[in-house]
Amino acid sequence: MLNIALPKGRLGDQVYEMLASIGYDCPGYYEQNRKLVFESPQKGVRYLLVKPSDVAIYVEHHAADVGIVGKDILMETGADVYELLDLKIGKCRMAVAAPENYVEDPDRTLRVATKYVNVAKEFYGTKNRDIDIIKLNGSIELAPILGLSDVIVDIVETGSTIRENHLKVIEEFKDISARFIANKTSFKFKNEIISRMLNQLREKVK
Numbered sequence: 001m002l003n004i005a006l007p008k009g010r011l012g013d014q015v016y017e018m019l020a021s022i023g024y025d026c027p028g029y030y031e032q033n034r035k036l037v038f039e040s041p042q043k044g045v046r047y048l049l050v051k052p053s054d055v056a057i058y059v060e061h062h063a064a065d066v067g068i069v070g071k072d073i074l075m076e077t078g079a080d081v082y083e084l085l086d087l088k089i090g091k092c093r094m095a096v097a098a099p100e101n102y103v104e105d106p107d108r109t110l111r112v113a114t115k116y117v118n119v120a121k122e123f124y125g126t127k128n129r130d131i132d133i134i135k136l137n138g139s140i141e142l143a144p145i146l147g148l149s150d151v152i153v154d155i156v157e158t159g160s161t162i163r164e165n166h167l168k169v170i171e172e173f174k175d176i177s178a179r180f181i182a183n184k185t186s187f188k189f190k191n192e193i194i195s196r197m198l199n200q201l202r203e204k205v206k
C-alpha cells in the first residue's frame with residue numbers, strides 16, 4: 001500500500017483528481033465528511049488528508065511515502081525528502097508587501113510579520129538586512145495595518161488580499177507551485193509504484 005499525504009483543501013482535491021485520472025481513485029473521496037483516511041486496496045493506495053503545512057513532515061518522518069506540498073512549505077520546513085516533480089498547479093509567488101504609503105528607513109531594524117520565518121530570514125540574510133521577525137499563523141496582512149510590523153513576507157496568488165487591505169507588493173522573490181515529494185526510504189523500497197506514479201504524473205503535467 002502506498003501512503004499518499006494530500007493537503008486538505010482545494011489543492012488536495014485538484015491533485016486527487018489528477019491521481020484518480022491516472023488510475024489511483026479511491027471510493028468515498030468526494031463524500032463530504034470528517035474522514036481523514038481513504039484507501040483502495042485494489043489500487044494499492046491510501047490517501048491521508050493532512051494540514052497543508054504538515055505534508056512535508058509526514059513524508060520526512062515516513063508516516064507517508066509520498067505527498068503533495070507547496071514549494072513555500074518545502075522551503076520553510078527544509079524537509080529532508082526527494083522533490084520529484086513540479087506539478088505546475090497551486091501557483092503563487094513569495095513576496096514582501098507593505099502599506100501603500102510605506103517608505104523604508106534602511107537605518108532601522110525592519111519588522112517583518114510572516115508565517116515563513118525561515119524563508120524570511122534567508123531572504124533578508126542575503127541582503128544583509130537586520131530584521132525582527134513577528135511569527136503569525138494567518139491573516140498576516142493585518143500586521144502592518146495595525147503597526148505590528150513594517151512589512152510582511154507572504155504568498156500572493158491573485159493579489160486581492162493585498163489590494164483589499166491597501167498594501168503594495170514591494171518585491172516578489174520566488175515562484176511557488178505544488179511539488180510531488182517522496183520519503184527517501186520509500187523511494188528505495190517502493191520504487192516501482194512511486195516511479196510509475198511519477199512517470200504518469202509527468203505525462204499529465206506536460
Ligand code: PRP
Nearest residue numbers: 138139140154155156157158159160161
Ligand atoms: C494566503 C496568503 C494570503 C492569501 C493570498 O492566505 O497568506 O493571505 O492567501 O492570496 P491572494 O493573493 O489570492 O489574495 P490563506 O488564504 O491561506 O489564509 P491565512 O490568512 O489563514 O494564511
